[in-house]
Amino acid sequence: MxxxxxxxxxxxxxxxxxxxxxxxxxxxxxxxxxxxxxxxxxxxxxxxxxxxxxxxxxxxxxxxADYPDFPLVKNDGSQLQSNQSQLSVTWVGHATTLIQMDGVNILTDPIWSERCSPVSFIGPKRYTPPGIKIEDLPKIDLVILSHNHYDHTDLPTLKQLEEKFHPLVLTGLGNKKLLLDEGIQNVQEMDWWEESKMKELKITFTPTQHFSGRGLLDRDKTLWGSYLISGKKEKVYFGGDTGYYTHFQEIANQLGPVDIAILPIGATEPRWLMEPVHVDPKQAVRAFGDLKAKYLVPMHYMTFVLSDEALDSPVPRTKEELKRSGFEESQFVPLKIGESRFF
Structure with a gap:
């Protein structure tokens, strides 16, 4: 209703x-x-x-409640735990993905909480469960945070990951104190175009068009962004939240073509309100082309209700835009929540 x-x-x-x-x-x-x-x-x-x-x-x-059950895949983590080298992406839900690359396990904007909110009893509620339990994850080496909004920097989840894995956490400038105060021990702040290393990987913090803030008085006091992860052979881009601008072209021009682009396609309507900060499917496809990427893995939909589009519309709209723009159907990888794809 x-x-x-x-x-x-x-x-x-x-x-x-x-x-x-x-x-x-x-x-x-x-x-x-x-x-x-x-x-x-x-x-x-x-x-x-x-x-x-x-x-x-x-x-x-x-x-x-007015929609049929969304597709979920049961993932017990066994295949992920045994994977030591193959590139894979698993969609946990919303902007949370598990990237496995050159033996490094990376979580993007992890949120396992029931609500994306400063409190546990009110705020946008999760309507699809996480695709894998925290206890079934492989050892997490690295967590990358795009910005400090509650649906992308979830402190209860980060504390669980700290207790279980003690990962390195990468985040934009100004966010370190928040994380240290919550007991997250290994935190590195980054400015746009700065690099960090982990084993054979190079991780570059790249621009997006967005904003930051966890309340009414801290608007844009911390930095937001995206990440380009460069391995021995492949490159994976995680877009976080972003409106459309020239930064996608700049990233490809400076860092080279991308193999997998993990891009948001939800929280897009109404456009007169959301367009500055959230790409819609048409703009996501344009960004995919700007990045010169081989595969598009969509995210930021089917988990929390944050906007006005029909909940089952982002994937069909993205498919239509890809076809209209001349991309092959095989380049689109709309994972089910819990599904892993090995490349």
Whole structure:
């Protein structure tokens, strides 16, 4: 049944996302960071209120209860635990993927919590379970965090991973104190285009068009971004959250073509509100082309309700855009939650 109540938490969450930001040439500012796009602009209080009113008139439901069960794959982790060298990607849900590359196990924006929220009893609730249990994961060597929003930097999950694996955690500038205060011990902050090494891998923190903040008063005080992971033979790009801009082309120009691009395709509607910070399927396909990637693995959908698109629409829309843009169907790898693909 379609919800007819205003979501107060979502209003506060989005207001924190779409506060005013100054425009400067560099992504560093006296108070924090900004996007390099001179046309980047965000929406204010009354825009968000207007959005909440418009949600009541949607021609379809965004209530997960009104949809059939989404496809899940049971993953006990045995195949992942035995894999020592082959490139693989497993979708855990939302922006959480497990990347195995040259014997290194990497988690992206891990969240196993029931809600992406500062509190456990209110806020966007998970409507599909994680694709693999934490206890079934292989030893996690590295965690990469794209930015500090609650659905991407989930402190309860990070504390579980710290206790079990003690991984290296990479994050943007300004986020280290938050993690250290929660007992995460091995944290490295990175600026755009900085590199880190792990065994045979080179990990580069790359730009995105987005924002940061965990409340109403810390807008853009920490840095957001994406990651290009370069191994012996392959390159994997993790896009985090991002609007569309020239950074995809810049990444390919500076670091070379990508083998696997893990890109968001959800949390996209309404476009007048979400376009500055979330690519839609059409823009995700354009970014895929900019990155000169071989395979597109989609994420950031089918887990939390954060926007207004029909919950079963992102994959079909992406397939249509890929076909229209001349890409082969085999280049699209829409994993089921819990599914692993070995390349």
């Amino acid at each position: 379609k919800s007819v109540s205003l979501n107060l938490f979502l209003v506060i969450f989005v207001l924190s996302c779409f506060a005013d930001a100054s425009v400067r040439k560099s992504h560093h500012t006296p108070s924090g960071f900004k996007n390099p796009n001179p046309n980047f602009e965000t929406k204010g209080f009354w825009n968000v209120i207007n959005w909440q009113i418009q949600r009541l008139q949607l021609p379809y439901s965004v209530d997960p």
